[in-house]
Amino acid sequence: MSGPLTTLHQEGRLAAEWPAVRGLLAELDGDDAALLRAGRHLARLDPAEVLAAHPATPAPVVRVTGNGTLAALGPALTAEFARHGLLARVTPSDFGSWVFELGDPGSALYAGLAAATGPAFALCVLDPALVTGEPAPPWRAGDVRRILDEKVTLVERLAEVFAATARGATLVLNTLPLPRELTGQLVDLRERARLGAVWREANARLLRLSRPEVVVVDLDPLIAEGVPAREPRQSVYAKAGLSDALLAAYARETGHVARQAYGLAKKCLVLDLDETVWGGVLGEVGPEGIEAGEGYRGEAFLRFQKVVKQIGTQGVLLAAVSKNDAEPVLRTLREHPGMLLREEDFVQVRANWRPKHDNLAELAKDLNLGTDSFVFADDSAFECGLVRRELPGVAVVRVTEEPALHVERLLRDGWFDVPRLTEDDVARPARYREERTRQDFLTTFDSLEDYLNELGVEVRLAPATPERFARVSQITLRTNQFNLTTRRLQPADVAALAADPGARVLTIASSDRFGDNGLVGAVFLRRDGDTLRIDNFLLSCRVFSRGIEQAVLGAVLRHAGESGARQVRASYRPTARNGKVAAFYPGNGFETVRDGPDGAEFRHVLAGPPPPVAHVRLTADFGDPGLHATTAEQDTP
Incomplete structure (x- = not known):
């Protein structure tokens, strides 16, 4: 559904219509290829033109550096920030200048961050070439350990310089994928295992750098979901050590960080019930006929409930909005043996036949929250579209008819992420x-x-x-x-x-x-x-x-x-x-x-x-x- 945005781009109206961009991107709803195409259009915009038309637009400064080619990152960042209503002002550093840019308090990177009037971000994107290009044959795991120690120590020092220099800004780092190309060169399986251990120890050191002003994006979970770590030809010929797809996934994670910095994290997860929390339509099959806990679909719904309950234990408010009669809904939540989520897990359960967007608006009033604090999950494309149209501030998660994918759909945008969980949360x-x-x-x-x-x-x-x-x-x-x-x-x-x-x-x-x-x-x-x-x-x-x-x-x-x-x-x-x-x-x-x-x-x-x-x-x-x-x-x- 990139058509409307492409039309605005072709007609030269993207800057004038910037407030509509967020909604147009929301309509893409998981179409990563379309989102990247939209990002290419948006990356061509002059931020000054947008700000002239809409001066209240939040426009974070984003400085990008790293040890490889990052041409694909700019459009992905622009699109991901725009999904949250943020106009990213992305400035790349010169190729290979990352040590100088982060190590010299007088560098252009720090000057750009200092000029920002709001949240600002420095992205230092590291890839395995930082290490893999250095060991000369014959090498063993111990040689790679020494190189990794040197590089991680350097990153630690640069993070300290950043924390002391760029007050109020955030440094975003990442872990290093371990390439098969490197491990495969060791024919001794024990030595190969040692290499895997020392590589992961280095990544653990990087992850321990996390603090409020330093965020470390762990690339392993993204790769585990099937995102390719690299494209061999781009890596060899263009010095692009991370694939375009992985850079896009990294951009998504960075968008979540920026959203938090602007106070846009969500506070309440509102769930549809039929075919979302349990299988089946309650009004048709009755409490005894729904799928929850038993059978392969019932187990999938139970898995989703378990994840939702875990989120709720960390301060996220849970609510339910369902087109059903109230009595059987409450009876199901209280008595069904296959349910993990119970009535007491929800701050409100609204079961009636009124439009869901009206229920969401009233729920927001009851909780004294804005609707832009809500994430709404539903399996109905119609209901999702209606909520998007009537309550554009609500983050809508459309789960599909396949309950095994519910968890992935709910978690992919990290809507409830916070820099640090507190007792008050x-x-x-x-x-x-x-x-x-x-x-x-x-x-x-x-x-x-x-x-x-x-x-x-x-x-x-x-x-x-x-x-x-x-x-x-x-x-x-x-x-x-x-x-x-x-x-x-x-x-x-x-x-x-x-x-x-x-x-x-x-x-x-x-x-x-x-x-x-x-x-x-x-x-x-x-x-x-x-x-x-x-x-x-x-x-x-x-x-x-x-x-x-x-x-x-x-x-x-x-x-x-x-x-x-x-x-x-x-x-x-x-x-x-x-x-x-x-x-x-x-x-x-x-x-x-x-x-x-x-x-x-x-x-x-x-x-x-x-x-x-x-x-x-x-x-x-x-x-x-x-x-x-x-x-x-x-x-x-």
Whole structure:
């Protein structure tokens, strides 16, 4: 279905119609060849032309280097980033310059990353020629070990230079495929086994480089799925050590990394039931007739359920939307002996005969999430197409009539990947189930005020401690609705801010009569002379509309006055997802000093900080009584 995109390209309208590109690529739905063709069209676009027409388009800087020819990577990257709404600005380095580019802090690669205003990425793509071209006959596994040790040590050193130089950027590396051409040269099978061991030990060292600012793409799982590691003629004649297909798969993995950096990871997996979670149509065969657990198809569905349950244990919310009567659906989930997924595994089960996109929209409202936090899996091409059209932010996974392929289809895009899993992630499903109890409690009151008074909201505002840096980073990466500036931070960035004497990183934790909500937000403060600046304010959608945001802001304003500040400054930068907080500061006593398409600046002169929120019990610890002044010039209108 590359036709519409090709037409836009031929008519010179791709830049003007850029917002439609994401949907057109979604329609390709696993057609890798068509996606690559689309990538070639998109790679010819001038990013400046797109940004002139659509200035709010997220446009990450992507610098590409490596030890081989990577001509096929550019179009693949462009397409994969565009699938997530990202306009990749890809710049390749000169052939063979990877050591200089990553090792010299003054290189063009680092200059390009430093010029980026948002997330930026350096891709260092390594291939086996890095090693295979060096041993001279006669050689043995020990000779290859020495070469591998030298090369991996070099990569480790370059990663350290990168971490120290490119603050806020991400380095993407990869493991090295072991070519049969190399192992086959050893006729001693024991020596061949030793070679395999030392090669894998080197790859293990590369994988251990993974940290928030360094991502290592493991190529072995991609090759195990049937992607060829190399094409011999391209490898020999063009110095392309990885096949075009493997570079395309690598680009897909890199697209997932970029999606995380822009806070676009998904939070909720919504499943159809008939022919998706179990075999058969429940309304036709009844609970006793569905396929789950027994028989070859039943075992395939059980395998899918096992994977879904595993995903759910890591903080992903599970929900079901099915065109069925509610009673037999719930009875099946509760009682069927072949089911691994049970009613309690889902935060909601919506079984009715209404359009699925309406159910998804209502589910999003109930969970206080945007529909762009959803992944929807269904076997029906009609339902998938309808959801794509009506709710374009939803990631749609169409599983086929072959249940053995369900797992592959669900996992291929890593929709729920996060840089690091936190305790708050694992606790998330239980907290959303507690939220259902709160909603039921709300229905027993005549007014919201009475409900909030009885809810017993407690808030703890305190400086971020090192064990919380990862969670604070995650909040900046994943919170989109109540996020006033959407500045994304890695744990190292949070640590640097926490160590800055002129700044404060404050965490917001909350609880109520129904349980502990955990760490639900963060406030970033900075002192400039007699001005206290709120660099950003974030709050999880799970705790909206309970007065927490007003209570925290009031505490910040009172602290500002008590610590000698004469004004508090704050800003708002609009995105497609944070419009609901555009009036947050003006609605809480701030005056507008600047307002434009790129955002607004606000000021509070502290003449009368708001009174405490009556139903919220807040404990505030700002650390040092006053933030140390920095040398930054005071910004006054």
